[in-house]
Amino acid sequence: MSSALVARLSSRLRPGSTVALGDGAGALRRLTDGTSVGAAISAAARAVGSVRLLLGWMPRAPEGIEPDAFSEVIALMPGWGLRAVMRCPNARFVPSSVAGWPALLRGPLRPAVLVTRLVRGGRGLQFGAEVSYQRTLVDAGVEVLGVIDDTAPRASALPPIDDEQVRVVGYCDDGPAELSGKAPDSTDDALADAVLKFIPAGARLQYGPGSVGTALLRRAQVPLRIDTGMLTDAVVDLDRRGLLEGTPSATYLAGTDKLYRWADDRAILRGIEFTHDQTRLAHDDGPFIAVNTAVEIDPVGQVNVEGIGADVIGGIGGHPDFCAAARISHGGLSIIAVRSATGRAPLVPELSRPVSTSAHTIDLIVTESGHVDLRTADWSERRKLVADLFSTARSHINAGT
Numbered sequence: 001m002s003s004a005l006v007a008r009l010s011s012r013l014r015p016g017s018t019v020a021l022g023d024g025a026g027a028l029r030r031l032t033d034g035t036s037v038g039a040a041i042s043a044a045a046r047a048v049g050s051v052r053l054l055l056g057w058m059p060r061a062p063e064g065i066e067p068d069a070f071s072e073v074i075a076l077m078p079g080w081g082l083r084a085v086m087r088c089p090n091a092r093f094v095p096s097s098v099a100g101w102p103a104l105l106r107g108p109l110r111p112a113v114l115v116t117r118l119v120r121g122g123r124g125l126q127f128g129a130e131v132s133y134q135r136t137l138v139d140a141g142v143e144v145l146g147v148i149d150d151t152a153p154r155a156s157a158l159p160p161i162d163d164e165q166v167r168v169v170g171y172c173d174d175g176p177a178e179l180s181g182k183a184p185d186s187t188d189d190a191l192a193d194a195v196l197k198f199i200p201a202g203a204r205l206q207y208g209p210g211s212v213g214t215a216l217l218r219r220a221q222v223p224l225r226i227d228t229g230m231l232t233d234a235v236v237d238l239d240r241r242g243l244l245e246g247t248p249s250a251t252y253l254a255g256t257d258k259l260y261r262w263a264d265d266r267a268i269l270r271g272i273e274f275t276h277d278q279t280r281l282a283h284d285d286g287p288f289i290a291v292n293t294a295v296e297i298d299p300v301g302q303v304n305v306e307g308i309g310a311d312v313i314g315g316i317g318g319h320p321d322f323c324a325a326a327r328i329s330h331g332g333l334s335i336i337a338v339r340s341a342t343g344r345a346p347l348v349p350e351l352s353r354p355v356s357t358s359a360h361t362i363d364l365i366v367t368e369s370g371h372v373d374l375r376t377a378d379w380s381e382r383r384k385l386v387a388d389l390f391s392t393a394r395s396h397i398n399a400g401t
Contacts, residue, residue, distance in 0.1 A: 005035055008169050009044035012113045012143065013051050018074075019044075020105075020137060021065075022116025023056030024130030024252045025176035028147055029063045032171050037147065038064025041115060045069045054111055056101075056133055057317070058082050059254060060177050067091055074109065076101055076133075077315035079307065086312065095354070098229065098318040099276040102136045111142055117172065118146040119153070124160030127269065128152035129176035129253040129260060135271030138165060151175045153260040155253060157267035178256045181232065184215035187339055190368035192216045195337050198364065199224070199289050202245060203332075206281075206290040206322045209254055212337055216291060227288065229275055229318045230254040236262045251275040276318050278325040287331030290322035294336050294357075296348045300382045301359035301374055303336060304351040308344075316356050323361040333363045340367040340390060347390040365389060 013019060019041060022028060028037040045051040046069045053070045055062065058081040067073050067088040078086050078093040085091050096104060105111075114137045119128040127134055129152055138144065144166045151173050184192070192215035199205060201222035207213035209230045217224075217234035226235055226248035233255040238244045239262070251272050253263055274280065281288050295313055296304040307313040326334040338346045363375050365386065372385040 005031070005037075005040045005169055006043045006047070008145065008167070009041060009113075009115070010047045012145070013044060013048045014112070015048060015050040016052075017048075017113075018052040018054050018109065018111040020054040020056075020111040020114045020142075021062065022114065022130075022134055023058055023132055025059055025179055025254055026117045026127075026129040026149075026152060027058055027060070027062060027177070028115065028117050028172065029174055030172060031147065032173055035170065036064030037115065037170075038062050039066070040064075042066035042069035054109060055082060055085070057252065057315075059179050061085070075315075076104075077317060079312050079314035083312060093315070095316060097276075097316050097320045098272050099278060099321040101133050102273050105133055105136050106140050110140065111137065113143050113145055114138075115145045115169075116147070117149050117152060117176075118144075118161070118166070119149060121154050121156070121160055124163065125166055126154060126156040126158070126160050128154060128156070129263075129269075130251060131156055131158060131269040131271045132251050133272055136273065139271075141165070143167065145169045147172050149173060149175065153253065153264040155263040155266055155268045157249075157270050175257075176253065176260060179254050180256055181209065181214065182211045184211040184218065187368055188212050188215040189219060191337055191339060191366065192219045194366050194368055194371060195291055195335060196220060198333055198335065198366075199291075200287070202286055204284065204286050204288045206288070206292075206326070208292045208319075210293065212293060212339075213291070225286065226250070227275075227281065227284070229322070231259065231263070231268065233259045235259070249275060276321045278321055278328075281322065281325035282329040282332070287333070288326050288329035289333045289335065290326035291335045291337055292319050292322060294338050294346050296351050296353075297336065297338065297346045297365065297386065298348060298351050298359075299386055300379055301336075301362050301365065301386055302351060302355045303357040303359075303362065304353045305356040306353045309352040320357040320361065323357050327361045327363060334361055335364045335366055336362055337366045340369060345390065347386065
């Protein structure tokens with residue numbers, strides 16, 4: 001381990017302070033000399049004592065992090081790569097949609113330092129494969145300990161970070177993690193086709209990561225603008241088919257080298273104050289259509305996206321932010337797209353975890369065999385419509401159609 005990196009980290013931490021680790025596919029792993037960044041942060045935390053660790057969206061387990069080196073490990077997104085970490089007794093999840101993160105990070109969760117991957121742009125140091133909450137910290141004056149990676153994509157649409165705010169602590173060349181994801185199957189394709197009937201040409205589309213989102217972009221037949229949280233490989237195919245209008249907007253790149261090479265030198269990524277701002281999303285030019293999924297749906301249409309009981313799958317994320325914005329967008333739609341033909345049925349008598357997204361922010365629930373429009377339904381009508389939708393889906397399954 002690099003004692004110099006540990007020493008630099010230790011000099012900037014005090015008992016009771018918080019260190020934030022840059023998140024997303026570009027979350028740091030190792031320096032070019034083999035130093036584990038996570039192990040160095042853990043060693044510095046042990047040396048100082050009573051240091052908190054702040055983690056955002058981590059698609060892979062944070063390499064080298066030793067949770068017991070910290071007084072607390074605080075997660076803003078508890079699923080994905082943090083499942084093992086969240087089983088530690090000193091780890092906890094702060095429930096908040098992504099739109100609420102900036103207020104937390106400027107207030108009670110403000111860190112003393114951000115350790116993250118940076119790239120060299122034409123005008124200076126920038127974030128590479130994600131901006132996420134990191135720009136919030138920069139704008140709040142938090143010191144940045146940067147690890148420079150000249151192999152990562154330069155996809156930020158924002159001005160470079162002030163040199164006086166950055167101290168370079170090392171170099172790496174491993175680039176962002178490759179996140180291939182599950183390929184769509186025939187049910188995903190059928191579900192995507194059912195959803196695409198409601199998406200007009202030129203709409204601004206938000207889609208979630210996963211096989212349904214991939215199917216949506218692969219099977220789209222009209223030009224679309226992409227205004228989302230995570231940009232995946234599927235946008236590259238949409239562009240190659242000539243159906244991507246303008247430059248997409250997102251805060252994370254989450255894909256393979258195919259996406260990272262395509263995104264290099266494109267002004268795509270912005271901070272979550274922009275990408276998850278409900279007012280902007282609802283009122284920018286053209287209808288905003290949000291397409292998301294659900295782990296559980298209750299009889300009136302309340303949604304849980306975190307997991308099933310104690311089994312955490314993801315986190316709240318931007319789900320409620322995008323649904324609420326689409327609901328109030330003129331001509332927009334808030335769509336929940338769920339499979340009914342395979343796996344555990346999403347309709348449950350009662351959610352096994354707290355509500356992630358309120359029923360009144362959801363316009364349509366779509367399955368591969370039908371849909372319901374809940375926009376003008378009262379609570380009793382909602383119960384009947386939702387029950388009939390999944391009853392029809394079960395009938396289709398039983399009939400083998």
